Amino acid sequence: MSGLDDLPSLARVIANHGLAAKKSLGQNFLLDLNLTEKIARQAGDLRDCDVLEIGPGPGGLTRGLLSQGARRVLAVEKDARCLPALAEIAALSDGRLQVVQGDALDIDAASMLTPPVRIIANLPYNVGTELLVRWLDPGVWPPFWQSLTLMFQREVAERIVAQPGGKAYGRLAILSQWRTTPRIVMTLPPEAFTPAPKVHSAVVHFTRLDEPRFPADPKVLQRVVAMAFNQRRKMLRAALKGAAPDIEDRLRSVGIPPTERAEQVSLEGFCALARALEN
Known part of the structure; x- marks a missing residue:
């Protein structure tokens, strides 16, 4: 050149x-x-x-x-x-x-x-x-x-x-x-x-990646992640209480303790939670 x-x-x-x-x-x-x-x-x-x-x-x-x-x-x-x-x-x-x-x-x-x-x-x-x-x-x-x-x-x-x-x-x-x-x-x-x-x-x-690393609806995932990290000092059961009335049960269903905070949850965990909330 x-x-x-x-x-x-x-x-x-x-x-x-x-x-x-x-x-x-x-x-x-x-x-x-x-x-x-x-x-x-x-x-x-x-x-x-x-x-x-x-x-x-x-x-x-x-x-x-x-x-x-x-x-x-x-x-x-x-x-x-x-x-x-x-x-x-x-x-x-x-x-x-x-x-x-x-x-x-x-x-x-x-x-x-x-x-x-x-x-x-x-x-x-x-x-x-x-x-x-x-x-x-x-x-x-x-x-x-x-x-x-x-x-x-x-x-x-x-x-x-x-x-x-x-x-x-x-x-x-x-x-x-x-x-x-x-x-x-x-x-x-x-x-x-x-x-x-x-x-x-x-x-x-x-x-x-040709496909997302883990399956999840993009809008649901973004909403859950935004709610969790907007109040990252709170436990998830409090930060996500607006996501579903039975949020503690849904967290437990995907193996996430309700007392965890957002920064402790893996990408895979958030995707699993998004799927649980979508259903």
């Missing part, structure tokens, strides 16, 4: 185009092209895949995705200031980069992509969790994407992979682990970014 190699450094791109990161857009630019290539590699073989990238900014990760052989990259960028820099990359991409200006929360990216699709992004901090929830709960499963490789604040990443028994374990862990296998594949210090955030970051790779 010699054409891309001839592009100026990301620091120079930012200076040339006046791309000071905006806090209001959750921007923190990753300027080390070795790191952006490493992130791209965490997603696996991209040669036969379309890639959706959210918030490419000056295009560091975009370059990595293209150099790793992505069949096509659809980059969705809200900040119009970044478009000229991305256009410079597109001009050298042999038609493999399409840039769309807009808010990722409003754009139907799936209709612009051809399977198999991988989503790879250094997500803006202010919309990262909302986008993840949308991708994990699309209404119809399996979704349009095959895997997710996403950067979050490290605290969010730890909540995604958390196991029962700790404070990090909650709704995000259950939603993520029910339909995917998530694992932290990289951690990055604040000084890797411009401007440096106050927190460490981590890249999480999610491998999609």
